[in-house]
Amino acid sequence: MPMRLPPLLRFWLPLLAVVTILGLVHALGGDHPSAQSIAMALLLTGTIALAGYLFAVIAQPERF
Amino acid sequence: MTSFPRVPFLRMPRGPRHERRHVERPRHQGLWRRALIDAVRKLDPRLTVTNPVMFVTWCGTALCLLLTLSPDLFDGPDAGQSRGFNGLISLTLLATLLFANVAEALAEGRGKAQADALRRTQARTEARRLADDGSIERVDSSALRRGDRVQVEAGDVIPADGEVIDGVASVDESAITGESAPVLKEAGSDVAGSVTGGTRILSDQLTLRITADPGKGFIDRMIALVEGAERTKTPNEIALTVLLAVLTQVFLIAVATLRPVAGFLGQAPSVVTLIALLVALIPTTIGGLLSAIGIAGMDRVAQFNVIATSGRAVEACGDVNVLVLDKTGTITLGNRLAEEFLPVGDHSVMDLAMVALAASCFDQTPEGRSIVRLAERLGATLAFDPSTARGIDFSARTRMSGSDTPEGVEYRKGAVEAIKGFVRSRGGQVPGALDDTFEQVSSLGGTPLAVCQGNAVLGVIHLKDIIKPGIRERFEQLRRMGIRTVMLTGDNPITAGVIAREAGVDDFIAEATPEDKISVIQREQALGKLVAMTGDGSNDAPALAQANVGVAMNSGTQAAKEAANMVDLDSDPTKLIDIVTIGKQLLITRGALTTFSIANDVAKYFAILPALFVEAGLGPLNVMQLASPRSAVLSAMVFNALIIPALVPLALRGVQFRPLSAEQLLQRNLLIYGVGGLVAPFVGIKLIDVVVNTLHLV
């Protein structure tokens, strides 16, 4: 049963992800980020998203 | 490859049910092939997302595969990442995912095979619909609607679920029950009045009123259920999913923070080893097998020829505190037999036998026939010509039966109170000895039937109940499992008490009416208890709906089957006890694998952490003396992947249940799965490490 996001989240989540990635790229690589720091920023964002997903499962296991 | 999925039946005391001839069960042909294809198909992340543990594993696998292609993604070329090592870790992760998927697909496959077999019975047929004016039109079975009337005759497949409104016929229901003996169907009867679409009529002709629209019939529901199309997580599964998600979250944080923490010492571990650590720690064993356990539980119930309407119902079985059982058919064999004639007053045994014979000559019930046999054995003969006499049928209101001769002699037998009333109404006297004899029979656990001729009471027939062999032991087991049994019977309290004592039930309700059933259930539920019961008649429907687990007999009415959450295709009330065992087994299997999974983590830490941080001086923690950091990580991952297929048989078959007390069960299972879960990975990882190094894999 594939999960469906509420419309509000469908708009905000990608935006939030982009902001997180940009922020992390800046924090890790400064003004001239290397390929590694961009990759690391993506990995961290992914990890945060995964943690968010797990919180969603914990809060509403019936939906999954 | 053929022997593996053939999961044996539970080892349980086998009653006469098993001696019956069953039609061939659907063969599990191509089960493995289908499971493997399904396992690959289930790699779709949109399907994995319903299982938090496996979804995290999925993400880790994807990342590892990426790092195999591009090892320098995160740490740059100086970090010395090895593509080969990353590839090996990716393979173990992929194997973990596939093994879990295969387990689920195998469990589902057995249900699908059963559904296919059922679907074959559903081939479209032509039906003869009766129009209002009595004319017959030929329509496709899919065009039938609720309320239509159809005619079927010998050789036809019954086009849809319905109730008989006219005719008597024998029907072959083996397609759904597996029982080859034909069943008699006739109008007006509570139990024999309903027919199921897809069964075949063998003789004569029936007129039916259709009770289900196309796609909503009994077989359709059964197909949906065994196929798992409507499978939703059960309450306990949901609670367990939460716990597993929390543990996964805890380990995700612990592992993700490990890189900066170790980075403080200048020893940030590589992303691949961190993924390996994460997947090793999150409970993949139970996460991968959780849904397979649930599906297999449903399937085991189905193998007992019971169709459960939901996994929730099977799970509830494990929690049942009280079983409400009908005496007849469950605790005692269905038929009571005449044991003895006990005359009262100055009547002789022969007088009594003669009158009993006269009162029973029209009685076709097993009890009536046994009275005739006993009387004839004693040499009694019929005093009138039965063709001229009139039989009086038993009714629940009069509670007696008998025969009237043309000369006006009334022979009656029936409940003692009813006969007393009858005799008084005819101006007779009730001898005082009747009550003594009545109590004498009752105290022996028998059912007393008083016999009279006109206004004279002749005596009492002692009908004896035969308690099913082995039932006492079953109740003893149930008691040890903490389940109370309540027997319901229409007998008087004394008889009921004796039978209850003999059978070993905990409680009984005598002279019970259908309303008593529901009030017993409500009373127990008010105490927070879960109640299971069986029933077949229409008047059982409210009680079946009220009970937490209601098992309807397939021979029962449509109303009962609708109200129940399980239907027993063999119509064997004792099966309730087996179903309770399956429910318990389901919960135990889940608990055991969860405990095992979590206990495994201790060893995995000792394998991976020292390997990760040799330079931080954690070398002495390498208690298993694994050869190298890389082989340690790889061995832990291989163990983690292999433990899933190793436990698949256990997940599908279920942990063997023993009727022990909770304390004993806990102690036993803790020793096996808790302590075993602590020790097994130490041994397993060490062995795999030896193999890995012998093969020079890293």
Place this chain on the structure above:
Amino acid sequence: MSPWPVAAVPLVLAVLTAPPLGRHLDALISDRPQPAWDRWVGPLEAALMRWVGDAGRPADSAMGYLLPLLVSNGLFGLVALVLLLLQPPWLNPLGFAGLRPDLALHTTVSFLTNTDQQHLVPETSLGNLAQLGVIQFLMFVSAATGLAVGFAVIRGFCGRPLGNLHRDLVRSLTRLLIPGALLVALALLLCGVPMTLAPPQVITTLEGARQTLPVGPIALFEAIKQLGENGGGFVAANGAHPYENPTLLSNLISTWAMLAIPVATIDAFGRCLGNRRQSNLLLVLVLALLLLGGAVAMVAEGAGNPALSTWLDGPNLEGKELRFGAPLTGLWAAVTTGTMTGAVNGSLDAAMPATLVVALFNLFLQVVVGGQGTGVAYLLVFVLLAVFLTGLMVGRTPELLGRKVEKPQVVWASLVLLIHPLFVLIPAALTLAGGTALAATGNPGPHGISEVVYEYASAAANNGSGLAGLGNGSPWWNLSTTVSLLGGRYLPIAALLALADGMRRKPALAPGPGTLRTDTTLFTLVTAMVLLILGALTFFPVLALGPIAEGLATVS
């Protein structure tokens, strides 16, 4: 003299005082009449309740208990924050200025959450008004808040309504904390602890140097600090300072005071439940863990540092007060971390790695006797998790105290498991990612990791002790630990209340042969294993990289 008998005295004393104190607590929990108390403090309580404007009806939901708790704590915090920011001239003889905003916030939240982590040197930054009106006031009300939560959770698990927060706050102050603190203060006064509003004494030392010795109303301060599991010292040296803890006797009283209420609360739980076997087994469990940890710490400190064994024999005397000795400081370290007090009578930063492992483990588990009121609540959460994990293995939906453990209970209980990873591991990782500069530690090795992790663990567990090698006065430290303090206090409280309220709404089943009893030795062992495994699994990596790596380095 062997330290073992001396160490045993406070523990034995705490066990002996548990039944009478437990009976008293049970009367508060169960709202039984207490004629003498009702006569003497009843009118005062009634007046206070009228002033609050609360009729005293029990809350009908978790929110009904939580909301007034948050409001009252918010108000306490607001007043305290303003007073610390301003430090008006009253009762402030040395004229200390107001605190920096981040420090004022951290100090307020730290004392409000019963943590008492101090990123300041109290004797050189706080006047008597701040010490009495802010710090000591918060010590009383934060302990009362903890007790109230404990009461509510016990009631919920026993199947009763959660109760009324204001009533519980008031009564735990009037009937337990204030009289108890007065008694302990009296005892400490007799040991020589000062109780005065006089200005600091300035003396000339033997070497001729001038030294300022801060005195103040220390005896009462000390009493509620220990009895209420607060732990924040009147002076920075805390229980190692002779004015706070002058003698072996005061040390003994202080150690007992830390243990007395948490131990008694567990006993009260059994009385309230009507099953003292259950509470006794839980007591045995937590006391065994405490004894084990205490013994490890005592042995480790007594044996000394193996890295120095070439030059030095004997115990590890670095950072110890000689009047207590190394082993008793080890015991204190175990008790102060186990009971979430956080007071110290020596330097934890100089303790042996094994002692640090014990201390961190106690902080992570939060149930080795546990904090004021919250200890028993966390313990019940672990019992519930143990029931859920292993209870399935008897073939029934797990039951705790006759009530079924289902999804909502698992959600709330596991939320408690998540608090520490969220509020310890994540900020510690962020701080360590910033290197020694952000962490402000002079230890780049494993000990630096220990210091940082300990600081956040102490904050999130509402303990308050710390490894002093950290320059934790920076805004980063103040603000990041404030988050951990708040998260580690109010989120679990909310979860615990929701859990307790959910439990009490379930029908209770009488136990039968098929139900898993929790009041058995076997199940107590199971609980111990679940505690150790869940606690260890989460924190083994940081323990391994911190104190364990440090310990392995000192051995090799």
